Amino acid sequence: MKKVLLFPIALILMLGAIGASFAFFEDTETSTGNMFIAGTLDLDCVVSIPAEYTNCPGKVTVNESANGLNDYVVFSNLAPGDYGKIVWTLTNIGSIDGILDVLYQGINDYDGVKSELEIAIEGTGITETTPGELNDNMTLDTAYFLNNVQQPYTWHGTMAVCTPTWTHADSFPKTLPAGLNYRIEWSWSIPSGVGDIIQGDSFVLNFTMSLTQ
Numbered sequence: 001m002k003k004v005l006l007f008p009i010a011l012i013l014m015l016g017a018i019g020a021s022f023a024f025f026e027d028t029e030t031s032t033g034n035m036f037i038a039g040t041l042d043l044d045c046v047v048s049i050p051a052e053y054t055n056c057p058g059k060v061t062v063n064e065s066a067n068g069l070n071d072y073v074v075f076s077n078l079a080p081g082d083y084g085k086i087v088w089t090l091t092n093i094g095s096i097d098g099i100l101d102v103l104y105q106g107i108n109d110y111d112g113v114k115s116e117l118e119i120a121i122e123g124t125g126i127t128e129t130t131p132g133e134l135n136d137n138m139t140l141d142t143a144y145f146l147n148n149v150q151q152p153y154t155w156h157g158t159m160a161v162c163t164p165t166w167t168h169a170d171s172f173p174k175t176l177p178a179g180l181n182y183r184i185e186w187s188w189s190i191p192s193g194v195g196d197i198i199q200g201d202s203f204v205l206n207f208t209m210s211l212t213q
Contacts (some may be wrong), residue, residue, distance in 0.1 A: 060075050101209070
């Protein structure tokens, strides 16, 4: 009788031991602090005038803004035979590659102050606001450098092409990688044989430089 009663108890204990021997592997890893930061697209423009490339010091000055984004150049008392160079350095100071485009726009082309010699050439019909001839007689040569490497495209002509608008279709838009710069060099001159027709004339040239994705 005792043997019959002990058998079920022993069987139950054995099955319990077998069941307790089974378990699943387990491994837990975490990824915390995942951060998403947007990049930046930022174009910086600095204008400079190399002193060694001019014969008219003091006639061309750079007006600088606090952050270098709106620098502009002012010419004064220009005369036949004057020449010089202006350099625009456009740098992508952001973290994203961009597409650089440049638009040149000539405005306010005026005869300005009239001298007797200019009136003798053009006639008495000219006024301060009739189109002047200075932009027609300023010769312009352009060269382009991507991170100090000269690009194959160059241009030669007069400032007259800047009126009313002018774009370098063969050169822009161009890719400007983050951290690199695109340098535009303008070599300008007024031929010595122009004469009195440009006396008192003036014009304004605007640059619009855009950097997009």
